[in-house]
Amino acid sequence: MVVVGGSLAGVNAIEGLRERGYQGEITLVGAERHLPYDRPPLSKQELREGPSVGHLLLKPQSWYDERGVELRLGARAVGLDTRDRHVIVEGGDQVAYDGLVIATGCSPRRLGQPEAGPVHVVRTIEDATALHGELRPGRHLVVIGAGFIGLEVAATARELGLHVSIVETAPAPLTRVLGDEAGRWFQEYHVDRGVDLFCGTALDTIEVTATGTRLSLADGTVLVADLVVAGIGVTPATDWLEGSGVTLDNGVVCDRSLRTSAPGVVAAGDIVRWHNDLFDETMRVEQWLNAVEQGVHAGHTLLGAEEPFAPVPYFWSDQFDAQVRFVGRADAADAVEVQRLSDRSMVALFGRGGVVRGALCVNAPRQLARYRLAIQQRVAWGDAVGVG
Amino acid sequence: MTMKITIDLEACKGYACCMMEAPDLFDIDDATGKAILLVEHPTEDQREQAERGARSCPANVITLQQIG
Structure with a gap:
């Protein structure tokens, strides 16, 4: 198995493969020379204090050793041959695969x-x-x-x-x-x-x-x-997939279980566009927890699992002393209810088609769990607004 | 096989992922914005929940240990 992308999604794809009992070879191909590291702190505490890769590593070297992962770092993927099943890296080397996880994420605009x-x-x-x-x-x-x-x-x-x-x-x-x-x-x-x-x-x-x-x-x-x-957004890093036969459309187009259009190829993380059955919506999600869950799920799918990937998305942001937490979706909301709890805390609910779909909680973390459940259960808008 | 969960509260940032992934094992304190460990020694049935809770922590402050 080959994982392309030294990323959060890539690391979790390895986790997904190994926890479901896959014992064959795994190669991780990453463009950056570092072991995969965590990005969210780069605009927050690590930016304030000066970034240190040692603080940020997702897993230590020993984690890769224990799982028998061959690391090819500083090796940017530049092409993919889905017929002969190999990845082409910068310099021309080919990395052959039986199964492939695409987890190359996004690049900043x-x-x-x-x-x-x-x-x-x-x-x-x-x-x-x-x-x-x-x-x-x-x-x-x-x-x-x-x-x-x-x-x-x-x-x-x-x-x-x-x-x-x-x-x-x-x-x-x-x-x-x-x-x-x-x-x-x-x-x-x-x-x-x-x-x-x-x-x-x-x-x-x-x-x-x-x-x-x-x-x-x-x-x-x-x-x-x-x-x-x-800070004007990111675009999916799909350049290396042009002409490979993997269907692209503002990301890598995947089915409900994260399979791409090419046999033996799945994808995970910011790069994936797929249909989330829970929201009945085709989405691409640039969020940390999505990369974790999608990575694990894609690993399972590559081993033959069929379950659809249909989570409630979650993200956070920290700005000054505001702990911003969001579950679900806010886009195309036809109902919004903002509740200011104090001058530093608030909850905003987002509904569409008569059900609650999203909840923003600022300095109110306990509210998240109940709204996440409400979103999962498609609770009626009127009932959800009363929950708080 | 007994498991033990520990949380490094100093480093907890209140992302609340543990509570959402494993509500039987974790809660969160609205006042401090920090996680609360509800179950220190989860049962075998709760193992998967515990692993999900630990894996989903963006601050990587939840540790699972086998203690015999």
Whole structure:
């Protein structure tokens, strides 16, 4: 078996294979030279303190040794031959497989303007190390994009004493994920902590000048930054699969059990587009727990299991002292109920078609379990709103 | 075969995954935002739940031990 992607999903695919009794060879092919490591802290505590790969390793070297995993790190996959069943890595080497797990995740989008000079992104430990070195008190950081990564980087930088501005085309942060009302809560939360938010306006031009990077916004605002971070989303890392016969459509298209269109090939993690029966929705989920559960599940499927993968998605974000936790789906909600519990805690429920589908809990972790159960059981919207 | 669960509360970040994956074994304290261990020695029937709870912890602070 071959796992491509030195990632959370890749490691858990190995776990899934071994726990179901597979005793044959496993090779892990990863583009980065490090053992697979954990990415969420890279925009939070590890960004604040300076990233250390030792803190972040998902598993120690001994874990791979004990499971008999051959590691091919620093080996980027560049092609896949699904007829002859081999992966092609940079340099031309071929890695043959009987069964393959695709877990290459996503790559950050970058600003289109080449004149922007060095614009930071946060995806790898090298990215976070470079940014950490620039986060010095008194400097002005401009973050493009008020998504989760952007807001986390903004909060971390603010805590380190930088001046922080965020530019966002939507009317408030996170509106594409959580809708307007919850988005406004995040807007207030960040503004109260000294972040300048420029929402509802786009970045027009960006250029490097003698005094810093000059950003002109569509509404006429001009910002001069000491450093710029782009948090404008990610795209599935599917380049190496073009022409391989694996069906692609904004990710790797999988069936309910995570099989791709190619025989003997499954996929797991951010890269997967599949139909989640519980929500009756085709989705691609860029979240930590999804990578864990999907990795294990894909490993089982590769060994012949047939169960559909239909979880309630879960993610978290930490911004200042807000512990943000979300279960389910908020997209295309036709009913939203925001309950402010205090100035630092809130719950927002999202419903569609008469049932509860999502719950956002800020500094209210105990609420998560009951709403997750309600979502799993497709509890009626009216009953769910009364649960809290 | 007895199992023992331990949580490093110092490093717990209150992600609440353990409580969602294994509600019989873990709870969470809304005031402190930290996990609460409900069952220190899970039964054999609870083994799978315990393993799921440990694996799902983003902070990797839950340990399962065999103690004889």
